[in-house]
Amino acid sequence: PVHDQRLQLLGQRDPGVDADRAAGHLAGRQARDALPRRPGTALVAGGTGTLGALVTRHLADSGRAAAFLLTSRSGPVAEGVPALAAAVAARGAGTRVVACDVADRDALAAVLAAVPAELPLSTVVQAAGVVDDALTGDLTAERLAAVARPKSGAAWRLHELTRTADLDGFALFSSLSATVGNAGQGNHCAASAFLDALAEQRCAAGLPGSSMAWGLWADTSKITGTMSAQDLARVARSGVAAMPAEVALALFDAASARPEPVLVTASFNTAALRSAAEADALPPVLRALADAGPRRPARRQAAADSDAGPELRARLGRAGTAEQRTILTELVRSEAAVLLGHASAGEVDLDLSFLEQGLDSLTAVELRNRLHALTGVRLRGSAAFDHPTVPELAARLHSGLGPEVRAPGADTADEPATGTGTASGGTSGTGTATFGRLYRQAAADGLTEQAMAVIRGAAAFRPVFTAEDPGAENQRLVGVTQGPDTPSVITFPSFVSRSAIQEYAALAAGFRGVRKVTAAPSPGFAPGEPLAADLAALVGRHAAAVAGTLDGTAFVLAGHSSGGLVAHAVATRLAAEGRAPAGVVLMDTYAPGRPEMAMASWSRLPALLLADADPDEDPVAEDAWLTAMAHYLSLDWNGLEPVSIPTLLVRGRDPLTELGAAPAELSWGLSDDVTVVDVPGNHLTMLSVHAQTTAQAVNDWLDRPRVSPEK
Structure with missing residues (x-):
């Protein structure tokens, strides 16, 4: 059993299927009707953002609060605040918008102290957050703090300062990434996992708490608005489908009515899930969903099944040198097209660099991983920058093929040089290597200056x-x-x-x-x-x-x-x-x-x-x-x-x-x-x-x- 019993999936399968969507709406309406209603104030942290504003309007429409306290860093000057306040007022509720860093305990305490006694705090929604995507090796304390403070830091202050309040609900906007992982979002995953743990702790203490591990909302927020075409393509390949606001809000109601502290609120495309499962790229917790729903032909992407690597290497072994290079060029082009979100390999330009065509550091590592899985050639994570065009990266792959694959008599001497300053001719890791290990040891011993003097002297022997x-x-x-x-x-x-x-x-x-x-x-x-x-x-x-x-x-x-x-x-x-x-x-x-x-x-x-x-x-x-x-x-x-x-x-x-x-x-x-x-x-x-x-x-x-x- 791979499922944690505390985890429930409230997602929709194949969101294009009307029956599934109708069932989701029905569950949402039933849950909303069962939720408590009493005159009180709903605090929405991040309330002026896209998702916070949607939740605020939704709570006002369903009459679950008589007043709203919306906090954000921008406060009243945030875009769309007048229209939001007018929409809430039309439902008979008042709105107060405050510029507040919710992670600042004193600032939040002052805001809460101003909540009127006749309309006490009844609901808390923490919808604030930012992303700062980076590979793990590029994360710094600053980058961790930049994501953690407005998300997990704010959630903790809300918990700490409302612990004795008589609340009907305490909703935390977590992320699916904390449940299944997401490449390049280690800081975001960690902050979201903190929210999940906080909801568990609150429920164990008899307090209301619901951490909703959201998938992708179709409405563009400050977070998703920064996503590139390749980011969206990466999400689509994972099997997560973008949810229209009405579907997401129905899941919000369903999750709010359930007793479990942590729930996944997301939509999934089972065809994409099956493709990811066939490529052994699906987290275990989602494998059951890959087999659910009606069977339909899945579009086969490059590297779609586990046999692709052996088949490719066998094909290369039967080919001559020129044909091998053609095969590898086609491979690099097709894999790059998938990662860049193109419909066909022909959209990837052979002459432009990967960087010019939109590749970023995260996608470059993903491209390296896919090419390694298919060819067995070990590449640096920066290979797409070291060898910046399709032909150059294909040539690097060809130079790294093992003897069992390389064509008889093939020579790496005629492989084109990249000229980018970091290319490594021949098979990666071959030859005599001394100075990297020397420097690492010197750095550990606090002797970097002495090590560099040795390395500088060695440079004199280079051509x-x-x-x-x-x-x-x-x-x-x-x-x-x-x-x-x-x-x-x-x-x-x-x-x-x-x-x-x-x-x-x-x-x-x-x-x-x-x-x-x-x-x-x-x-x-x-x-x-x-x-x-x-x-x-x-x-x-x-x-x-x-x-x-x-x-x-x-x-x-x-x-x-x-x-x-x-x-x-x-x-x-x-x-x-x-x-x-x-x-x-x-x-x-x-x-x-x-x-x-x-x-x-x-x-x-x-x-x-x-x-x-x-x-x-x-x-x-x-x-x-x-x-x-x-x-x-x-x-x-x-x-x-x-x-x-x-x-x-x-x-x-x-x-x-x-x-x-x-x-x-x-x-x-x-x-x-x-x-x-x-x-x-x-x-x-x-x-x-x-x-x-x-x-x-x-x-x-x-x-x-x-x-x-x-x-």
Whole structure:
């Protein structure tokens, strides 16, 4: 038995079936009629949001409260408040809207103290919450707190301060993710699980409590409004169907009338559940639903059954080298189409990068997992960024095929290089790998500076190119986003981030559809790839690559952290050649000479990226990254020249505490035209947790006349 006896499923099967929907409505009406009614006040936390407003109107329609107290961070200035108050008043109830952080005990206590004695608190609904999706390795204490405070923190304060009140109902809006899991929502799952446990505790103490593990509502809220097409496609593949408001509110009534403390309130599509079950991707608690309802043909998606992998590998084993590459190209294209929500593989462009086509970090990992399950080739979680187009990722898969699958005589030497700075030629994990493990041990012992000195010395044995060497044609720009606005943006990833385009994956959402953004990773971050011998060679290679893409429209150069140093240096070089950019954007870039540029500081940064990384995933690529980073950060950056190019310095407001005591605030003295903007977050989170506000700050500055084509 896989079902917890405390869990009940109140979901609808195949929501398109009228009989099932009618049964759901009937259950909701019967439950609503059985619910208590008495003159009192209903408190709805998050009451001005989409779901809170729907519940408020519903409670008013059914006469379950004589007054409503709605709280949210925005309070009376929230969008739609006048219309909501008017709708509630039309049902004969009063409304009070208050701006309150419900997780703040004193603030909530003051709000509750103002509830009139003649209309005492009778119902509590906690419908507030936010999401901040991220892979587990990218979660920080800040990201956990940002989700937990308005959800589980607020629920606890409501419980604590209303424990002695005579309540008819105490409803908590949890999430299905806490019951079945959801990729990329570890913080949201944890906060929702807290709500489930709180409802259990209240019921055990004889208090009313109902935690409703909601599936997807069709009405777009602040939470679901941020979901991309691929997010919605991911939900659909899981078997969860979007519920119209009337269905969801009927489930709300049914759940409110039941004695169980935790209930799943969601709609399911049994055809999609069966497909997920066949692919062994269905949580055990939902397997019974996969066999329920009328049988109907399920659309077979890529990787839909457990035999797909062995069948594919057998097919590859029978094919020649050219045919294998064709098969793998078709595979990557079809799997990407599924994850991007396309109807056919043909909608996935072979020339555009995955990032340009909407892939994010979470979906990139899902793509890696699906390809690994089918081919058996072990890939890095960032494979779709390391090998950013369909043909390049297919080539990486081909190079990793085992000897039992590879065509006789096949050679990896002719596999195309990606040029993104993180590709690993040949089978992942092969070769001699030393420095990743050395650094990990040094970090554990507090000896990162000494370890980096060793790694920097080892970089001297790697092949290099000089400023006189040809080869600019081997350095290319990788697409990040497409959009019509100018100026376009050419970004330089930082050295600590492996000089990878993945650094700008979250930031890309703020530019997608707005303006063209490309990335110029630095050479030498792939195994066997030469390093620039010195700063002149690095800047010259980048300047030549950028110049080769110019089409006469305005452009700016941008970079985060050490990538900003590269952006400034390349801008200086292009200006000397008469091809100056319209501006330079520096995102938390430390000027040469600052303490952060000393090895004692930057040597600690890799530990943050390696904390959750598997040391056996791709140790050869890891060594290439560490030696390249140590080499480039040790170059003489003190010789950067001042310019008159308009420059934006975007600073994270919070210090990166991992680097020690907070230093003096950032400044930039290498331009006589500098604009400084402070944004939420620290050196790292300004491009992850707070990527949207960072992108907005950059876009606002780029739209100013001084950096536009009309300047």
